[in-house]
Amino acid sequence: MSTDPAPSPRRALAGLPPRNGRPTAGVARLIRSNRADEPDATEAAPAELLGSRSTSPVVDPQAHGGTESQSPGVPKYLQLVRREARMHSGQVSELANLTRALNEARRGGGRSGVGERITDNTLVRVAVDLLLQDPQRLRGTTEDELRASVGLPPLEQATQDQP
Amino acid sequence: MSYAGSRVVAVVNGKGGVGKTTITANVGGMLAAGGARVLLIDLDPQGNLAEELGYAGTDADDDGLALAQALAFSTTVTPRLGIRDHLDVLVGGSQLDMAAAGLTMRAHKDPAAAKTALADAIAGYVEDYDLVLIDCPPGQETLQQAALAAARWALIPVKTDASSRKGLRDVARRLEAVVDINPDLDLLGVVLFGVNRAARRVSDTARAAITADLGSPEVLFATAIRHAEAAAQETRDRGLLAYELEEAVLAAPKWYERLRGATAGQPAAGGEGPRSRSATGLAEDFQALGEEIIARLSHREAAATAVATTGGTR
Known part of the structure; x- marks a missing residue:
């Protein structure tokens, strides 16, 4: 059984500086560097959208036969372009x-x-x-x-x- | 300038029962109660964070399935929002055993991808939180490495016994294993847990041994979390954090009020109510530890900012 805590606790930790702005180091930097081999949204955009400067590593599923999610040997995430979005x-x-x-x-x-x-x-x-x-x-x-x-x-x- | 990566803390030790989950829950809970946005990640297949926070067996508790799938199949995972005000949780549980097996297989093909599985899974929202605490499993090396690869800081709880301190040395090896892909990972500190306050000499000996192991007295937090069996048991039974149990105990009828109610023919109010008065001391310890953690994070972030600024003006 759980007892509801009081609405305003006697003990609460304050003083942790709020974070602001986008990260520039630490885990975000680590994640970015670890994704160096993985195409970001721009790099991975289809060649027809970017013209000749694109070196898109996104795999064309049709070239491998089968449907988008069933082509053998090609993970689905490699067939798709990463595009992050904020949602409610x-x-x-x-x-x-x-x-x-x-x-x-x-x-x-x-x-x-x-x-x-x-x-x-x-x-x-x-x-x-x-x-x-x-x-x-x-x-x-x-x-x-x-x-x-x-x-x-x-x-x-x-x-x-x-x- | 502050940055998101500096606020991911892996609470880790290769030994079980040294207070990883309790510290994660209580420090995170108190910070959230103070208005900070906190995410707790339960990476332990035992899933004990659910008991600490009182969501075990509720709809929020998926036994770690969503987190396990995210780790094993490189998908994202959405935290359970609002376990407390400002406190979200990535729920752990026995399904993480499956994730550990999946990560071990991935590690054979692509060791770096296995190590960054957690960092990748939380990348979309990790910067939305003021602090992220990862409760690491005592075993499951792949899960521990995934936690350390996602973290900026390692917080290591130890008990005073020699085997706990051996666990500390095991952690040092785990840190070395991920330093190639996460060179910014650093030790936030070591905290003594479950200390018998009467056994002063034991505590002092442990502090000296840890200092000798790590080569510096500064890594040890001054605060030690006391051994308070009744309060520890009651917090888990009731799904309350130490400071919440303290409040419940203080708000509960006193023994003479209960007695008065019983003699007046009323039900014995609070007969089954919260009663562990040692919750106050335990809550004091967690508050003091949390204040030390805040001070260290603030100090080190300020130092990093100063270095970055100096470097930028050259």
Whole structure:
């Protein structure tokens, strides 16, 4: 059984300087250096977008035959371009719930199941294609206006509506 | 200037039961209570952080599945948000045994990728936190190395016995194993845990031995975390941190109030309530340790900034 802690604790540690700005050293630097062999979003953009200066190491799945996720010997992440995005916290948890539900349905109670592993990134790619299917629908100068143009409620309302 | 990497601390020792999880939870919890944004990463297959923070068996507890998948398959993993105010957790558990096996296989093909598995998994949000504490497993060398490769600092708890100090030397070997890919990894300090405050001579002997091992008295934190069996047990039973248990104990009815209630025919209020008064001393110790950690981090970051500034003006 858990007892709720008091709302304002007698003991709390203060004085840790808040962090600001983007990291320039330490783990972030380490991560960057460790990714030196891995293409970043710009380096990995398809050659047709960058012209002749691109030396894209992204593997063309068609060249290997099979579907994007099934081509033998080529990990899926090497077939894709890294593009990080910031999301609202509600979106992150809802996306994780949806991914989990889809994978559970896919497995049907077993360990492996049918199909391929669905990740948050899989769903993000589907959502992006859904948006790019009819880009003319998008109108507006703010996120709320853009949302409204494709029939979504304003952000604040959407946040409140989430379970 | 401050930088994100300096705020990832691996709490590590090759021996179990030296206070890694308890220190991770309590220092992290107190900092979060003070308003800092804190992420705790439970990299231990035992998953005991769940008991310390009281989310064991709840919906938040996936037994380490998401974290294990992220480590084994190079995916990202989202922390469980709001375990306490300002406190998020990457949940650990028995599934991490699978991750350790996966990392061992990866290490045969690509040793560097296996070591940076955790750093890669948390890269997207690690800079959003004021402090990240990693609770390392006592064994599972691949998991320990992944933690150390993701960390800027190593915090090493030890007990006063010789086998704990041997664990300290094992950590030194682990540090050497990742220094090729994480040359900035440094020792934040060593803290004595579970010290019997009456056994002064034992404590002094341990301090002298550790100082001899490490070659410097400065790495030892002045604060030692006392042995308080009842409070330690009650915090885990109730899923409370030491300072939360202290508050619960202080807020609970006194023995004479309980007695008065019972004689007046009322239920014995708080009969099963929090009672470990040693929680106060334990909470004091964690607060003092947290203050020392803040001071060291601030001091070293300021020194690094000064060096960077001097270097930049040359």
